[in-house]
Amino acid sequence: MLQQSMLNHSSLPPRVSPPMLTDLIAGARRSLEADPILAREYLDRIAALFSKTIDPFEAVLIPALPVVAGVEAAKGGLTPWQIARVREHIDEKLEQTVLVEALASVARLSSGHFCRAFKVSIGETPHAFLIRQRIRRAQTLMLRTTDNLSQIACACGLTDQAHLTRLFRRIVGETPLVWRRSWREG
Template sequence: MLHESQAMVRQEHFYYIQQAISTTQVSSLLADMRKSLDADLNLARRYLDQLSALFEEETEIGVPEALLLPRRLDEHGTSTKGGLAGWQVRRVTAHIEQHLDTSLVTEELARVAQLSTGHFCRAFKASMGETPHAYIVRQRLRRAQTMMLKTRDTLSQIACACGLTDQAHLTRLFRRAIGTTPMLWRRDRQHAA
């Protein structure tokens, strides 16, 4: 049930960002957010993130943020009881970003945060809203999306540059997260540009 609702949120996210910004979209997102405020604050935050993405400028590398997967599920930035300290979040996320093209293991990330592996996993999930593995996959897919838009590299080259084993691995993860294949996603974005 939870997996289905996450898939629906992802589909809704990409539905909204693929359209031009319109009053109807903004109204719809606001209505969905209001409905979810009482029932599910995380879902309300995601709707707010989607709404924000509609108005955001391009990322520092020139790719519209709204075209990419969200940086993380839970970006409200407040300190969570049992979560990582701010310095730990910054160090771990910077380490992940710098080493996305390599194999990242939880033990290594725990050392960066100066915590035991078990404590790190619990604290990371409390702070970020997802497991370290899910976060790493999200960042790899964001990098792949950026590379698909900014380079002419093959999908196989992109997969390797993002720390994935091969193009099939990239395709499987991409389809699960975004609902389409990398090749179709890239082609649709290139035709739109």
């Protein structure tokens, strides 16, 4: 087990606090047996903290679902080009209402077929993925701006601060205010 004194060591990169590292290690340990993919995400985030080429803020965001380009599509799933175009569309339109019909159109599929194929490929429904992306954007804005939570909610396509707080607590496990205070620099 890591000792607190080890985590206070001066070899930690700037912007990496001992509590941040402790939380990420604890998350990796919790998920090691039950969810090895999530454990790998935590380890990748820890590695990102020490990387000179990756933004350390990226390590504290909720995990993005891995989509590997060039991998053969799962049977009944989306092709890599469809996944890429859908993700681009979501990123471009995140602050707006994003309809499943529009995503299906981008992938050139019917809505029903698109939803089934998306779940096979990504592992969650289009709606759950969209919410995850909105929460990741909210986390980024909370770390990089001084905007209040109401403004951040609107910038992420959510109706208001209460909506952001409800979704954020469900996905991240704590309120946006508590999370922001614990991860924000000085």
